[in-house]
Amino acid sequence: xxxxxxTPSHQVTQMGQEVILRCVPISNHLYFYWYxxxxxxxxxxxxxxxxxxxxxxxxxxxxxFSVERPDGSNFTLKIRSTKLEDSAMYFCASVRGPTQExxxxxxxxxxxx
Amino acid sequence: KQEVTQIPAALSVPEGENLVLNCSFxxxxxxxxxxxxxxxxxxxxxxxxxxxxxxxxxxxRLNASLDKSSGRSTLYIAASQPGDxxxxxxxxxxxxxxxxxxxxxxxxxxxx
Numbered sequence: 623x624x625x626x627x628x629t630p631s632h633q634v635t636q637m638g639q640e641v642i643l644r645c646v647p648i649s650n651h652l653y654f655y656w657y658x659x660x661x662x663x664x665x666x667x668x669x670x671x672x673x674x675x676x677x678x679x680x681x682x683x684x685x686x687f688s689v690e691r692p693d694g695s696n697f698t699l700k701i702r703s704t705k706l707e708d709s710a711m712y713f714c715a716s717v718r719g720p721t722q723e724x725x726x727x728x729x730x731x732x733x734x735x
Numbered sequence: 736k737q738e739v740t741q742i743p744a745a746l747s748v749p750e751g752e753n754l755v756l757n758c759s760f761x762x763x764x765x766x767x768x769x770x771x772x773x774x775x776x777x778x779x780x781x782x783x784x785x786x787x788x789x790x791x792x793x794x795x796r797l798n799a800s801l802d803k804s805s806g807r808s809t810l811y812i813a814a815s816q817p818g819d820x821x822x823x824x825x826x827x828x829x830x831x832x833x834x835x836x837x838x839x840x841x842x843x844x845x846x847x
Binding site: 657 | 771779784828
């Protein structure tokens, strides 16, 4: 069964550095989401993406964040200048339309020092 | 603004017991509701998806129900097993590939 993959599994970075988190969605899916989960807290919606455009973004998704689909397979989340509070698990979800069932990747643990 | 609440926050039951997990949401204008399980340090595994027009969905020992008018969904687990120990999350989709709101989860421990 097709799976969503994410790389790296763990990223450690210094405050102020740029990071790019990568996701390979399920091949015939067209809609994608990014979420984050701070340790011990709930999963929070960041952004939804369709047809190379953002569909909706949360108040968390400020100018420091960007998403793109650079090629037919990868889906990336970039944080331009990381802050301590960006430390979290970041999950990518691939969405099967039209049911909109979401399939999650294993996540990337981001640690900002 | 959609708010999703899960009660209880934690639950410990002996193996073999049937149990019910609850999910409440404030805005009944939803597209679907999805139940997930999350093991410690891992991603989310989809368990059941209920569309807004459906009342329930079943998969093996799991049954999820949806009552949109009262803003409630329940996840019923029959004959619980130690392998069911995990955190269970419900996620409410407001539709149109828009924001999805997660509950805080119920941490389940099944004692052998």
